[in-house]
Amino acid sequence: MSFPFDLLPIYALYREAKNATSHFYRFLCYYKILEGIYSTLRKQLFESARKLGIPIVTQKEVIPEHPELRGCPTGKGRNNSAKCQAARHETYHT
Secondary structure (H helix, E strand, O other), X not given: OOOOHHHHHHHHHHHHHXXXXXXHHHHHHHHHHHHHXXXXXXXXXXXXXXXXXOOOOOOOOOOOOOHHHHOOOOXXXXXXXXXXXXHHHHHHOO
């Protein structure tokens, strides 16, 4: 069985996250995993593929729209008006 030693830090952080009792520390571990994958491992993968002549097709990475990320679900900015509160309630309870 071959073991990818390049991924040891990722596996270690995953184990830390699974064993963590703090939600904040768990989130930090998962964040560091993603950071490691996107900043280091991904570049190495693309370089290795280019050297071997393997084409990699990428897709645009998009964060989907979400009412909490944009403010008021009615599109009027961050607001605690009755209209925005009703829109939030409808978003989460439908």
